[in-house]
Amino acid sequence: MAGTQYRGSEIVDVDQFLNDADGLVSEREKEIGQHIGYRYDVNLVPDYNRITPFLSKYMEVMGWDDLNWLEDVHMGYEEGAPAVFDRNNNGWVRIPNTIELPDNQQDRDMIARELLIKFQMSDRHPLSDLRKAYMKF
Amino acid sequence: MASVSDAELKQMSQEERVTALGMRTEQLTGKSLHIEFDPDAEERFTYPWAPEVDFNKRTEIDTVDMTTTEVNGRIRELMAEGYGTIVLQNPRGKHSLGVGILSKLNLIIEGSTGYFGVGLIDGPNIRINGRVGWSCGENMMSGTVMIEKNAGSTFGAAIRGGDLVCRGSVGSRTGIDMKGGTIIVGGDTGALSGFMMQRGRMVVCGNAGKNLGDSMYDGTIYVGGDIKSCGVDAVEAELTNLDKAWLTRKLTQYGLMPEKGVDHFTKIVAGKQLWNYDNLEPSEKKLIL
Numbered sequence: 423m424a425g426t427q428y429r430g431s432e433i434v435d436v437d438q439f440l441n442d443a444d445g446l447v448s449e450r451e452k453e454i455g456q457h458i459g460y461r462y463d464v465n466l467v468p469d470y471n472r473i474t475p476f477l478s479k480y481m482e483v484m485g486w487d488d489l490n491w492l493e494d495v496h497m498g499y500e501e502g503a504p505a506v507f508d509r510n511n512n513g514w515v516r517i518p519n520t521i522e523l524p525d526n527q528q529d530r531d532m533i534a535r536e537l538l539i540k541f542q543m544s545d546r547h548p549l550s551d552l553r554k555a556y557m558k559f
Numbered sequence: 560m561a562s563v564s565d566a567e568l569k570q571m572s573q574e575e576r577v578t579a580l581g582m583r584t585e586q587l588t589g590k591s592l593h594i595e596f597d598p599d600a601e602e603r604f605t606y607p608w609a610p611e612v613d614f615n616k617r618t619e620i621d622t623v624d625m626t627t628t629e630v631n632g633r634i635r636e637l638m639a640e641g642y643g644t645i646v647l648q649n650p651r652g653k654h655s656l657g658v659g660i661l662s663k664l665n666l667i668i669e670g671s672t673g674y675f676g677v678g679l680i681d682g683p684n685i686r687i688n689g690r691v692g693w694s695c696g697e698n699m700m701s702g703t704v705m706i707e708k709n710a711g712s713t714f715g716a717a718i719r720g721g722d723l724v725c726r727g728s729v730g731s732r733t734g735i736d737m738k739g740g741t742i743i744v745g746g747d748t749g750a751l752s753g754f755m756m757q758r759g760r761m762v763v764c765g766n767a768g769k770n771l772g773d774s775m776y777d778g779t780i781y782v783g784g785d786i787k788s789c790g791v792d793a794v795e796a797e798l799t800n801l802d803k804a805w806l807t808r809k810l811t812q813y814g815l816m817p818e819k820g821v822d823h824f825t826k827i828v829a830g831k832q833l834w835n836y837d838n839l840e841p842s843e844k845k846l847i848l
Binding site (some may be wrong): 430458459460464465466467468469470476479480483484485486487488490491493494506509511513514515516517518520521537538539540541542543544545546548549550551552553554556 | 573608614615703801
């Protein structure tokens with residue numbers, strides 16, 4: 423992780439927060455009982471060699487030459503389970519355990535982006551009901 | 560949640576709709592929403608309520624005698640009619656043009672815009688063949704914005720996603736409070752750019768003014784020219800091969816790739832000395848969380 427002068431611990435393994443949900447490594451983290459910092463590298467830029475066919479089609483439909491806002495989407499962890507942060511409902515959405523995770527962050531991020539798009543564009547998304555309830559025009 | 564048809568909802572007041580949709584009766588379960596992805600979800604690429612637009616269906620609006628509200632309303636009407644490419648003629652520096660467009664669209668503005676242009680957008684591709692005033696692309700969620708000339712201060716303030724590109728130079732406080740997305744400046748940027756940046760990427764092909772990245776919490780700033788000075792807790796980091804590949808791709812995409820490549824870019828990140836929340840006593844921290 424870039425900029426490591428803070429008092430958290432280094433992320434050393436892609437499965438670190440699956441095997442150890444608390445992730446308390448540094449003395450300060452043990453003292454306060456919480457991991458300091460993100461559980462993934464928020465600054466990791468995507469490797470376009472690993473893009474999925476679905477995401478390529480999404481780019482084409484939207485008229486974009488790259489992943490655009492999805493460059494900021496990564497697979498993270500919530501309570502020891504893999505999850506993706508959904509900005510449209512300000513919460514984590516978990517990855518079902520039927521989906522096998524690849525062994526590297528770049529491929530996991532591509533899966534996260536694909537699942538997030540499908541969820542956000544579905545009628546299941548909380549924004550659909552919020553829109554029905556509060557839309558003014 | 561109760562099953563209510565759209566027709567029934569349309570007959571209700573907002574208060575009745577909120578109650579009927581269960582928003583007053585569902586109990587919150589803490590920080591987690593406990594929502595799980597559906598692995599068999601249908602492949603969709605636009606929001607269910609987004610108008611079906613065709614990029615090849617094109618029209619123009621002469622904005623000379625229209626107010627901003629009328630122009631923005633007309634854009635929505637044309638999108639509902641399926642127009643996917645809309646050209647605004649004679650913007651004459653109007654403020655807040657093209658704001659709040661929440662689905663895909665090609666919007667071309669032939670001229671310059673005033674303050675807070677094309678803010679709060681989620682999806683469109685916008686080209687402005689002129690200059691823009693303060694806070695262009697403010698709170699942008701996704702899409703692309705290309706400005707052909709110069710931009711004012713607070714360019715891309717609080718941007719959350721998408722690509723915001725200015726071929727020329729921009730004023731001060733570029734990307735202030737940005738929380739995602741990419742800001743690209745073909746020329747120079749003023750003082751305090753990236754102030755309190757929390758996430759996302761900023762690329763400056765020219766020079767950066769003083770206090771670059773002041774009080775940034777996270778995110779990355781790439782500068783091709785000179786940096787007058789870095790702000791509090793903004794530190795230089797190693798430019799990796801992945802950074803170089805990403806910069807090359809992005810700058811080539813917008814026709815801003817320098818002849819000498821990207822190896823000379825300086826990468827600035829947060830030193831994270833300002834992550835002071837862990838200075839709290841453990842009992843105080845637990846109380847807050």
